[in-house]
Amino acid sequence: MTAASAEHGHALGAWPWGYLLQTWRELDVPEGWRAEIDERRIVLEPPPPAHHHAIAAQVQRRLYATLPGHLGIYQTLGVHVTQCGKLYVPHLVVTPTELLAAADPETTDPLDAAEALLVVEITSRGNAREDRTKKYRAYARAGVPMYLLIDRFDTRGAMSTLFTEPNEDGTFKHTDAVPFGKPLALPAPFDVSIPTDEFPGPAAP
Structure with missing residues (x-):
């Protein structure tokens, strides 16, 4: 796989949802890579660059300061939006810990996106459009209460945007961008302020 194809993902095929999901469960994905399902294809995404880890760590650290004990933060948890035929692996997902504790330890089934309380995506130059459009619509249709998009490549300049109050039509009623x-x-159940002054900005094109 070339660097260019890896940046945008590598399509493995277009198949029925059930077959795709079973294949996703059985994939032996290289360490650090993410396998997602979009447009009836399995797409392999390369390991995120260093700035993703830095931003994710800062957000996670601040969330843990006020996080209720029954909630957990997960970095490599697949979430599926069945009504859209999509499965994503966000940079961070917050969901009740009991959901994962009750899961079958012998399977790698993804979490229903409707069970997530917060989903965080951090854009790369090659996937920013998908995070702003496809994933935005999918998370809204799934009813995810909060979608935090950290976008270093926003045309207005590097922005952090919290979308809340999802609609079934694939939009969020409220947008708070800084x-x-x-x-x-971030409102309840987090009731926390995320500082963004130490987030790394975009590299020169």
């Missing part, structure tokens, strides 16, 4: 450098408030 540029890097200003804090972003």
